[in-house]
Amino acid sequence: MKAFVNALESGVFAKLWVEISNDPSVPQSFVQYMRSEWLSEAKMWSLVMQKNCSILEKGNTNMLLEAYVLDFSAKIR
Numbered sequence: 001m002k003a004f005v006n007a008l009e010s011g012v013f014a015k016l017w018v019e020i021s022n023d024p025s026v027p028q029s030f031v032q033y034m035r036s037e038w039l040s041e042a043k044m045w046s047l048v049m050q051k052n053c054s055i056l057e058k059g060n061t062n063m064l065l066e067a068y069v070l071d072f073s074a075k076i077r
Contacts, residue, residue, distance in 0.1 A: 004020060006047050008048055010048050013046060017039075020034075021034075
């Protein structure tokens, strides 16, 4: 699962999902749950779906402020 979440290429992501969903040791209830609840929201948790996104595209004010403070703190040290 960790490799699936951290996949950086869409082909690898798709291949890993096929492997997971066809693995007899993976409960079918989990596969169904992933299909119905999480695959449609992969942009929230999968690195491959976030590869070309800017923090500005999905941030709220607090998150952007925290990123700015961390960046600024690192520069002044």
